[in-house]
Amino acid sequence: LNYRFTHPMLPSFQFADRIAPLHPSPIHELFKVLGDSRFISFAGGVPDSDLFDVQGIAEATAQALAEEARSSLQYGAAEGYEPLREQLAQMLREKKADVVAADLMVTAGSQQALDLIGKTLISPGDKIIVEGPTFSATIACFRLYGAELISAPTDEDGVDVDRLQELVAQHCPKLVCLIPTFSNPGGATLTLQRRLQVLEMAVRHRVMVIEDDPYSDLYFHGAPPPSLLALSQQVAGSRDWLIYCGTLSKVLCPGLRVGWMVAPRAILAKAAMCKQFSDMHTSALSQVAVARYLQMQRLPALLARTRSIYAERAHAMHAALTRQLGGAVVCAMPQGGMFIWARLTGAGRFAGDGGAFAKAALESKVAVVPGAMFFANNPDHATLRLSYATSSIERIEEGVARMASVF
Numbered sequence: 001l002n003y004r005f006t007h008p009m010l011p012s013f014q015f016a017d018r019i020a021p022l023h024p025s026p027i028h029e030l031f032k033v034l035g036d037s038r039f040i041s042f043a044g045g046v047p048d049s050d051l052f053d054v055q056g057i058a059e060a061t062a063q064a065l066a067e068e069a070r071s072s073l074q075y076g077a078a079e080g081y082e083p084l085r086e087q088l089a090q091m092l093r094e095k096k097a098d099v100v101a102a103d104l105m106v107t108a109g110s111q112q113a114l115d116l117i118g119k120t121l122i123s124p125g126d127k128i129i130v131e132g133p134t135f136s137a138t139i140a141c142f143r144l145y146g147a148e149l150i151s152a153p154t155d156e157d158g159v160d161v162d163r164l165q166e167l168v169a170q171h172c173p174k175l176v177c178l179i180p181t182f183s184n185p186g187g188a189t190l191t192l193q194r195r196l197q198v199l200e201m202a203v204r205h206r207v208m209v210i211e212d213d214p215y216s217d218l219y220f221h222g223a224p225p226p227s228l229l230a231l232s233q234q235v236a237g238s239r240d241w242l243i244y245c246g247t248l249s250k251v252l253c254p255g256l257r258v259g260w261m262v263a264p265r266a267i268l269a270k271a272a273m274c275k276q277f278s279d280m281h282t283s284a285l286s287q288v289a290v291a292r293y294l295q296m297q298r299l300p301a302l303l304a305r306t307r308s309i310y311a312e313r314a315h316a317m318h319a320a321l322t323r324q325l326g327g328a329v330v331c332a333m334p335q336g337g338m339f340i341w342a343r344l345t346g347a348g349r350f351a352g353d354g355g356a357f358a359k360a361a362l363e364s365k366v367a368v369v370p371g372a373m374f375f376a377n378n379p380d381h382a383t384l385r386l387s388y389a390t391s392s393i394e395r396i397e398e399g400v401a402r403m404a405s406v407f
């Protein structure tokens, strides 16, 4: 039925031109079925809420209100609550990055950091190189600011740096945006050598590189290579061409909306100005509570538990996919993070069509995300993203068995 026809008085809203290229995410469509316990979902990009340290966060919040009510409830600085900035800088220094509080600002999750980068640096028509595939919200966010996105190919070691350098030389992009560690959706991790090459490229081509890094603490068998931020000390001048986005969403919880961005100070000043005119500052209560939580030293134990549970689930999913769908699907075992990136070989039904497969899987009550939506251009329609983060091993095995039954 035509909605306009049945509602003849509906006004026709004149939306801004900038939203014309955006479409509702298929993931949001999937959310509609995900409350239903008959469905097994590998579709989300969310951490397991059973792992949240509710008691620790409750104690930290109670302390914030009892001892710092004014800072927790009053307006605050756009750059963030100073003691939290100090602690985040300290956390980065522990990972060998040379950062002080003034080098970073607190943001409402790293998604807001990406948005502030868009607001302060992207003009309509600017070219930006992203990985193919990359985080779908980054694609939408940069397109909202009128960017033209170009995809650099990736392999099991992250972005193909030779190809990236060629694309940078050819297009002179304003930004290159990478998720170097346990990427969403690809699961891949950029090697140390490629990291150094990226930094050298940034200096040589005078191109700003964004390191989006929500997952590097979620490693399974040993820490990943140092961040581009930490490595920038080894490549003269590269720190001037680097913006690092971090977040507590995947290691503590996303609901508090605490992330941060490390950038050259001139960029931070503009980003803080834009944040003032947007949400003024990240929730003061969240920031004070997180500062208190970090002081309580509960994060290391929480991280250790999360790493080992996600590692077990990742192994279970990878083994089940290999065992039950071996001829039809290929996938690499991730070394950390929350995702397995799979590719249909073309064998069996579906002829390598990830969208058709996801639809059929949904009929057998398993949700997976077709990979095509993670490409800014030239989508690989044979791909799928599966998250193991929120399912028990039994549900993972049952879900993969249901997937195998639709072939």
Ligand SMILES: Cc1ncc(COP(=O)(O)O)c(C=O)c1O
Pocket: 045, 108, 109, 110, 111, 112, 135, 179, 184, 212, 213, 214, 246, 247, 248, 249, 254, 258, 259
């Ligand atoms: C690669 C990547 N960047 C950024 C985000 C945004 O996270 P948040 O805004 O919760 O920090 C996510 C969340 O899924 C992500 O996967």
